[in-house]
Amino acid sequence: MSATDQGAPGAERTLGQLVAAATAEMSALVHDEIALAKVEIKQDVKRAGIGSGAAIAAGVLLLFSLPVLSFAAAYGIHNLGLGLAWSFLIVGVAFWLLAGLVGLLAVAKFKKVKPPVKTIDSVKQTAAVVGTVKPHPRPVSDQAVGVARSSS
Secondary structure (H helix, E strand, C coil): CCCCHCCCCCCCCCCHHHEEEEEEEEHHHHHHHHHHHHHHHHHHHHHHHHHHHHHHHHHHHHHHHHHHHHHHHHHHHCCCCHHHHHHHHHHHHHHHHHHHHHHHHHHHHHHCCCCCHHHHHHHHHHHHHHHHHCCCCCCHHHHHHHHHHHHH
């Protein structure tokens, strides 16, 4: 480059300016990747929360309702003329079926949970681009060598 090219404002940026620009670009890129991941994961967390809530509801149903309702239903069936043992068996099977239905709802919600596909693809693309970037060779002058030696 000639002396007139170097004197033009904005014609050539210093190494510090280039590093600062690259750092700012990488920082913005990382922030964008994190924002994308948050959006995708938020959707899946909601689905997982609903599935977990359904599973917990199934467990609570079984735990707290079994003793009281089992006795009430079994004695009600027994009053219809069926043996007491058969009455309790019918009630137990009914609760198992109810818990199975709620459990199936939980499984259906858990199956809808997916990894953050867009974020993974974006990170892969970024890694591919960053991996192909090579520094541009710059001519080393005697003056630059002297500065490097004096600063170390």
